[in-house]
Amino acid sequence: MRTFVSAVAAVLGLLLSAVAIPAIWADRNIVQEDGFVALAAPLGQDAGFQQRLAAATVGTIDTAAVPDALAGLVKPVLEAAAGSLTGLPGYPAAWEETLRRSHRLSFADPAASPREADSSSSLTLDVAPLVALATGEISRATGLPLDAPKQTLIKVGQSGQRQLIAGLTAYAPLGYPMAIGAGIAFALALVAARRKWTVLVCVGFGALVLAGLWTLGSAAARDAVLRTASGNGIADMFKNEFVAAASNSFGPWVTGALIAGGALLVAGLVTRIASPGRRRPNR
Structure with a gap:
């Protein structure tokens, strides 16, 4: 039962993180006026x-x-x-x-x-x-x-x-409670797990997968926006430059996920080596 709870909590944490990180980035850099100005x-x-x-x-x-x-x-x-x-x-x-x-x-x-x-x-x-x-x-x-x-x-x-x-304005601020929920889910997964190193390795690997998905999603969104044309030279010029700046701005967030995922993988492996499990009893 503990293993099941730990697995469900870890998956839930990764799912919440998958949505929370892009939402927080969008809120800080697009929805909030100061972030938009700083980006552009x-x-x-x-x-x-x-x-x-x-x-x-x-x-x-x-x-x-x-x-x-x-x-x-x-x-x-x-x-x-x-x-x-x-x-x-x-x-x-x-x-x-x-x-x-x-x-x-x-x-x-x-x-x-x-x-x-x-x-x-x-x-x-x-x-x-x-x-x-x-x-x-x-x-x-x-x-x-x-x-x-x-x-x-x-x-x-x-x-x-x-x-x-309108959807972005409503959705982006939800990233903060989602991030808190992800943190609680990860903590529950670690507490409930019989083998802590397994949770660390799985979450670390999941973070690497999310970083890859965010990279692909960011590139797809960028290409989709660049394919649209307004028919106005100033508008298209601003759109192209702004999309490039937004893509570059999201890059460090993906890099942070890669670093965190790698660190969790290493921590899990080190924990596994340091705690190999029960030793066989001496005959």
Whole structure:
């Protein structure tokens, strides 16, 4: 009976861990605003990404109010602004505010979202802070009073994916109680086991299997997202860079599972060698 209880508890702990670890990662790095900003902020420091984002951002500036006679003056200023935007002192703050606004739009209650933020989109970027930075620079260079929009919304992903965001928001925080449950299950398995080393070896091997499954699942999810196209250059550019950053961020968690699994395997083998079982009685 003790062996049965130990086995069931060990399997339950592994099943809970399989769900808890990705859920906790998603909550910390996607659902929580600070984690999302920390994950995506380095994208704004990549030189190639900066140049493409600046050019795309400047391209959204509405110059319809500029007189035709001054159009030739504005064009080179726009090109210069695209090249110097990321070097402006206000760029880091504008990029961070862009990420925060985008997260609030994407993860807020649809009823509380602005009408322009279509609830069918999976993620909505608001690059208005970057547009305002570029508009201010162009106004100073030309002396023309250009008005920056309050919002510049860009949809990322395909329609119908809003449900995925809602599901992630509801599911991710459950990872913490699941992790606690996994810890309790592992402790019960160890206490109930007749041979402690068996539990250590089985759980260690299970952790290695989970690390492999997480690696395959992460790669499959990354490829699935990359295959989608929004039809917007800025959106696809951000999506590709963000997915790569997310995949790299989850990598250390998988490595931690590999290390923990290997350590448990070694501990189990050492325990087995140190406690070989009952010795045969001397004749």
